[in-house]
Amino acid sequence: MAYSLSSVSFNINQLKNSCASCNLHALCLPMGMSQHDLEQLDEIIQTKRRVHAGETLYHAGEPFHAIYAVRSGFFKSLLGSQEGREQVIAFHMSGEIMGMDGIASDTYMCDTVALEDSEVCLIQYHHLENILQSCNSIQHHFHKLMSREIMRDQNVMMLLGSMRADERLAVFLLNLSLRYSARGFSRHEFYLRMSRSDIASYLGLKIETISRIFSSFQAEGYLEVHQKHVIIKSLEKLQELLHQE
Amino acid sequence: MAYSLSSVSFNINQLKNSCASCNLHALCLPMGMSQHDLEQLDEIIQTKRRVHAGETLYHAGEPFHAIYAVRSGFFKSLLGSQEGREQVIAFHMSGEIMGMDGIASDTYMCDTVALEDSEVCLIQYHHLENILQSCNSIQHHFHKLMSREIMRDQNVMMLLGSMRADERLAVFLLNLSLRYSARGFSRHEFYLRMSRSDIASYLGLKIETISRIFSSFQAEGYLEVHQKHVIIKSLEKLQELLHQE
DNA sequence: CGACACCTTGATCTTTGTCAACATGTGTGG
DNA sequence: CCACACATGTTGACAAAGATCAAGGTGTCG
Numbered sequence: 411m412a413y414s415l416s417s418v419s420f421n422i423n424q425l426k427n428s429c430a431s432c433n434l435h436a437l438c439l440p441m442g443m444s445q446h447d448l449e450q451l452d453e454i455i456q457t458k459r460r461v462h463a464g465e466t467l468y469h470a471g472e473p474f475h476a477i478y479a480v481r482s483g484f485f486k487s488l489l490g491s492q493e494g495r496e497q498v499i500a501f502h503m504s505g506e507i508m509g510m511d512g513i514a515s516d517t518y519m520c521d522t523v524a525l526e527d528s529e530v531c532l533i534q535y536h537h538l539e540n541i542l543q544s545c546n547s548i549q550h551h552f553h554k555l556m557s558r559e560i561m562r563d564q565n566v567m568m569l570l571g572s573m574r575a576d577e578r579l580a581v582f583l584l585n586l587s588l589r590y591s592a593r594g595f596s597r598h599e600f601y602l603r604m605s606r607s608d609i610a611s612y613l614g615l616k617i618e619t620i621s622r623i624f625s626s627f628q629a630e631g632y633l634e635v636h637q638k639h640v641i642i643k644s645l646e647k648l649q650e651l652l653h654q655e
Numbered sequence: 656m657a658y659s660l661s662s663v664s665f666n667i668n669q670l671k672n673s674c675a676s677c678n679l680h681a682l683c684l685p686m687g688m689s690q691h692d693l694e695q696l697d698e699i700i701q702t703k704r705r706v707h708a709g710e711t712l713y714h715a716g717e718p719f720h721a722i723y724a725v726r727s728g729f730f731k732s733l734l735g736s737q738e739g740r741e742q743v744i745a746f747h748m749s750g751e752i753m754g755m756d757g758i759a760s761d762t763y764m765c766d767t768v769a770l771e772d773s774e775v776c777l778i779q780y781h782h783l784e785n786i787l788q789s790c791n792s793i794q795h796h797f798h799k800l801m802s803r804e805i806m807r808d809q810n811v812m813m814l815l816g817s818m819r820a821d822e823r824l825a826v827f828l829l830n831l832s833l834r835y836s837a838r839g840f841s842r843h844e845f846y847l848r849m850s851r852s853d854i855a856s857y858l859g860l861k862i863e864t865i866s867r868i869f870s871s872f873q874a875e876g877y878l879e880v881h882q883k884h885v886i887i888k889s890l891e892k893l894q895e896l897l898h899q900e
Numbered sequence: 901c902g903a904c905a906c907c908t909t910g911a912t913c914t915t916t917g918t919c920a921a922c923a924t925g926t927g928t929g930g
Numbered sequence: 931c932c933a934c935a936c937a938t939g940t941t942g943a944c945a946a947a948g949a950t951c952a953a954g955g956t957g958t959c960g
Contacts, residue, residue, distance in 0.1 A: 489809055489812070492898075493898050495817050497812065497813045511802060511806050512802070514802035515806075519806055539798075543788060543791060543794065549787065553758050555759075556802070556805070557758035560755060560756045560759070560801070561759050563812060564734055564756060564765070567742065567811050567812060571856070571857075571859030572740050574947075575948065605905095605906070606908095607906085611816070611817075614816030615948075616949055618949075621908050622948095624907095624908090637906090637956085652738050820915075850937095850939090851939060851940095852939095860917090862939075862940095863939090863940080863941085864917075866939060866940050870940075870941080882938090882939080
């Protein structure tokens, strides 16, 4: 079974050390950016960092100094509390920005962990602020990125606050499908990089519930699951799940 | 019964049209801001707007052009979905910023409604971006504000994803207590500006559940409730609720 | 091949939601 | 200023969704 998606995946070795030549360009940067602006960005994004699967990129409580763009790979962010609660609050894939929660208090608020071997662009925050000062379009783009993060979180609040378990999983899968397809992968077939327990935590459910709903979706013919490999048979039916009360 | 807190509340009429003289200064603006910076800010924050109780400040879908600082009063923000779901995603009190979710797509994402007669400072977004370009400290402060919004939302995700109903209400009340006390009001005694159904929606619960938990908290002697008037008898006991598993 | 982590499934229990009745509060018009 | 109507909040009985507990299955990696 040729489950491998690697033929379409980003080959790190081919990537030059430049935003202009990065194939995540369209995801990560504003449209119609001038050559000059791109050069400015390249100046601060010299540092790449490899993160192995299971390795933590930054820990909650660590002093904040940089944000990260996912170049390749997959991450999860975990928020802990004094009472020992722990919850997955986000999954990040290529072209997405991590660490913006650290700006508020000069301290990262969550742990961010690679779920597979990954590479990130390290963006020194004080350098970034300098660039933003001189370049209006980058500044505006950065604000959009932060605002998009707020939107994303608010949509998750909605999901957690008002949806049933099966709806939550459907939304989760549809969202992954959308994000994979935006990156040139199939919107019908992909690998889950995270464990069932990560999904459960993210969706505010228990792992057994996730397992059961996967089974029931499969029984209904909405999808096929073989461990982490998901084939969505009918995106429409998954969507209908949300509309029917 | 003299429940009135108006003796401590901000008297709008006394406020001058200036950030420098605004008594929300400490909540809203960065510490140690220079006179020059303040003057710059005052330039873009000339517009105040009164919003009557029940009135909508901005609607989801409206073109985004400004963010708002609450000068006085109390707001809620509602996120709707295609499927007709609707959820309260935030309550805003004086000194807090509203509308930053609109930056991402040049469109407000939620409805924001005054829960009592209120006044806001309107901050034209393109003016703000201009100022940020020229003033590093204001730029940094603005980023902190957006980042704080992200933190807040992530904490709500945690609450919705991993806490029991009574824990959610306890966190909600403790959070209000904290915010009131930061504004010079009693941390033990305050009015809820929102309805039970707003609270329920925000906490991802049903109104009957809220009602029951208020009753049980009262039975336990944690607090006294008379409609919207809350007297917290023991902040400690409410906090302990969270620690005991 | 075996150990271990991860996942699935079933039986049962708990928490919260639902439905219904009633109480209380608020605002309006007589 | 009272009476009524309507919105809002409370309480109880019951139902349902999801959690918990327990057992067993499957895959992965040394």
